[in-house]
Amino acid sequence: MEAKLKKELGTSMLKSTGHSGGGYICEGQSYDTDTGKVFVKINHKNEAKLMFDGEMASLEAILMTEVVKVPKPVKVIELDTGGCVFVMEHLDMRGLSKYSKHLGEQLAELHLYNKRQLEKLKKEQQTVGKGAGQSEAPGVEKFGFSVTTCCGYLPQVNEWQDDWVTFFSQQRLQHQINMVEKSYGDREVRELWAKLQLKIPQYFTDVDIVPALLHGDLWGGNVAECAEGPVIFDPSSFYGHSEYELGIAGIFGGFNKTFYSAYHEKIPQAPGFAKRSQLYQLFHYLNHWNHFGGGYRGSSVRIMKDLLK
Numbered sequence: 001m002e003a004k005l006k007k008e009l010g011t012s013m014l015k016s017t018g019h020s021g022g023g024y025i026c027e028g029q030s031y032d033t034d035t036g037k038v039f040v041k042i043n044h045k046n047e048a049k050l051m052f053d054g055e056m057a058s059l060e061a062i063l064m065t066e067v068v069k070v071p072k073p074v075k076v077i078e079l080d081t082g083g084c085v086f087v088m089e090h091l092d093m094r095g096l097s098k099y100s101k102h103l104g105e106q107l108a109e110l111h112l113y114n115k116r117q118l119e120k121l122k123k124e125q126q127t128v129g130k131g132a133g134q135s136e137a138p139g140v141e142k143f144g145f146s147v148t149t150c151c152g153y154l155p156q157v158n159e160w161q162d163d164w165v166t167f168f169s170q171q172r173l174q175h176q177i178n179m180v181e182k183s184y185g186d187r188e189v190r191e192l193w194a195k196l197q198l199k200i201p202q203y204f205t206d207v208d209i210v211p212a213l214l215h216g217d218l219w220g221g222n223v224a225e226c227a228e229g230p231v232i233f234d235p236s237s238f239y240g241h242s243e244y245e246l247g248i249a250g251i252f253g254g255f256n257k258t259f260y261s262a263y264h265e266k267i268p269q270a271p272g273f274a275k276r277s278q279l280y281q282l283f284h285y286l287n288h289w290n291h292f293g294g295g296y297r298g299s300s301v302r303i304m305k306d307l308l309k
């Protein structure tokens, strides 16, 4: 692997720094190269390229907004022995503590970025002499993403969709329910889902949802800080409802009051937030069930029953 890395990165020096940082899905290792320190994620699964291409596109999209720090992506490299590596900028990170408030503000800015681009675009189109197609501020009007991104190692259906409720019900929940059905054929879940899917539009009455660029997997293990501010990493981005982003944080914790206050100062909670939050958590419980097995069945069923009350 190291010979291939050297060739693909065009570096004569490739020296392990001793820093390793594997997660649940990948092994990780840092190297000194001719042009600086890189962090390399390694995965030997067949889906590794799809997963890393999605992570690279996600990092590029977030980086482009310039509102929150992410590691700069370098390259996805297929290994001759199968599997794939993803090379990115190495960052010296520690647990989030000093910069919780900054992360709250910057995450809200990330979520507002596309809305502001769309507003700029609209203004420009209304200005005499400036028609569509001349803008320097491209905005995204649909829900989805340009490539497949994986939340964990399972691919998400990111085809563009005009309507968020349809996108979330079909491309997120239904997709997970189909996987549960295939693996477990769970009758109770099938029956609960039959009722719940009819109720979903009711949770969205009177909310105006503009596509927001999301990190997509913002649990406490994917946030940190370096000397100058907060960092987010390991994204599985798409354009969706900003509230979706807070779902997984609500399950696993890792974010304090300061973070939430700073976030909601910029994006206040809309009516019905709590119920939608449960709906967004349901996606992550199902996704965990599909990754890690039946230990997450109880939480998935409980939250479906709660939503149906």
Ligand SMILES: Nc1ncnc2c1ncn2[C@@H]1O[C@H](COP(=O)(O)OP(=O)(O)OP(=O)(O)O)[C@@H](O)[C@H]1O
Pocket (backbone or CB within 6 Å): 020, 021, 022, 023, 024, 025, 026, 027, 028, 039, 041, 071, 088, 089, 090, 091, 092, 093, 152, 221, 222, 233, 234
């Ligand atoms: N750019 C980076 N520079 C330095 N260390 C990093 C970098 N990216 C990740 N790490 C370290 O590696 C660990 C695992 O990274 P990451 O979350 O991307 O792996 P994963 O296997 O995809 O994730 P997960 O455990 O969330 O499924 C992080 O917690 C962090 O300690």
